[in-house]
Amino acid sequence: MARKSSLLFGGLLAAALAPVTVGMLPLGHAAYTVPAAHAGHHAVPVPSGDDPDGDGYIPANPPVTGVVPSHGDPPHRYFHEFQANCAYTHHQPDDPIVYAGQPGASHDHTFMGNTTTAANSTTASLSAGGTTCRAPGDKSGYWVPTMYNGSTLVTPNFPQVIYYKTGVLDYTSVRPFPKGLRFVVGSPTATADQFMHNPGTVEGWECGNSFKNADIPPTCPAGTQLNVRYQAPSCWDGRYLDVPDHKSHMAYPVNGICPDDHPVALPMIEFKMAFPVSGDMSQVRLSSGRGYSxxxxxxxxxxxxxxxxxxDHCVVGGLQCDARGYDQTHPEAGAALNENYELP
Incomplete structure (x- = not known):
């Protein structure tokens, strides 16, 4: 209980701090201010569908106990991954994790995957919703800050690649996400250094021959696209599906091994976003602020x-799979799903 109280106090304290105002961009970029109510990713929890007491904690039911971090050393496999290919659905100033049950309280987000994701989304509502992911069984909600070129919305125009990989050395210890687990990766208030030196691999912003940028490049070759990749923590405490800061129930592996207080190895998600914008990038921005937000x-x-x-087939099996769970370099392994991306 002491740990829960401490985390809750931290979330409330962060919520009470003055919101962050983003100042002037570098020369050649437009100036803008993030609305005060939308600036941070700390909100005082309120009662919502999955958190009726409003304390910010959503316990796993049942919790995962008796797990110790794996120090196993399975046979080396270069790949252990599959893809979720999910298209853009909508954008709106909602965040059903940070601002659950509070429509319009967030900076604008671009949503992919579940077609119903909104401020009041719950595990049950998402499970009943539709999806733009290739696998109909993936009704997860995925969202990022919305991108603008001046006042023009920039939305992904084809299914985005969301990798499910191993974040630990013992890829055979990875188990599926518990239903209803949710978390935030990165921060809209991060500095450039914090963004680029996140414990997970961060490739940063890239276009053309420009790579590993903390901020959006000032120009991109005409006809190219702006890409960004960012990895999520993959070790879970086994106790909570969410906590007030939306992060501390998850942790990054250390030297390929989950820490003792987050012993459950889950898939490591890596977003690979591609935005159809090029040329003069001086007016390109995120709804959350600079590129490193x-x-x-x-x-x-x-x-x-x-x-x-x-x-089981792709991560634990050490394969490089597409959204069907098929590895073209190992056709003998077959696929996890059928031609309709469903269980056979």
């Missing part, structure tokens, strides 16, 4: 059997 949210609503089939 990039962050993303994940709300798991996979059909458990479908996700387990992909995790």
């Amino acid at each position: 990039f962050h993303y949210d994940f709300f798991n609503a996979w059909d458990p059997a479908t996700q387990k089939a992909l995790v």
Whole structure:
């Protein structure tokens, strides 16, 4: 209980701090201010569908106990991953994790995957919703800060690649996400240094021959696209599906091994976003601020059997799979899903 009280106090304290105002951009970029109410990713929890007492904690039911971090050393496999290919659905100033039950309280987000994701989304509502992901069993919500070129919305124009990989050396210890798990990766208030030196691998912003940028490049070759990649923590405490800061129930592996207080190895998500914008980038910005304010949210609503089939076949099985769970370099292994991206 002491740990829960301490975390809750930290979340409330952060919420009470003055909101962050983003100042002038570098020369050649437009000046703008993030609305005060939308600036941070700390909100005082309120009662919502999955958190009726409003304390910010959503316990796992049942919790995962008796797990110790794996120090196993399975046979080396270069790949252990599959893809979730999910298209853009909508954008709106909602965040059902940070501002659950508070429509319009967030900076604007671009949503992919579940077609119903909104401020009042719950595990049940997402599970009943539709999806733009290739696998119909993936009804998860995925969202990032919205991008603008001046006042023009920039939205992904094809399914985005969201990798499910191993974040630990013992890839055979990875298990599927528990349904209803949710977390935030990165922070809209991060500095350039914090963004680029996140414990996970951060490739930064890239276009053309410009790579590993903390901020959006000032120009991109005409006809190219702006890309960013960012990895999520993959070690879970086994106790909570969410906590007030939306982060501390998850942790990054240390030297390929989960820490003792977060012993459960889950898939490591890596967003690979591609935005159709090029040329003069001086007016390109995120709704959350500068390029290094990039962050993303994940709300798991996979059909458990479908996700387990992909995790077991591709991650635990050491394959490089597409959204069907098929590895072209190992056709003999078959696929986890059928031609309709469903369980056979």
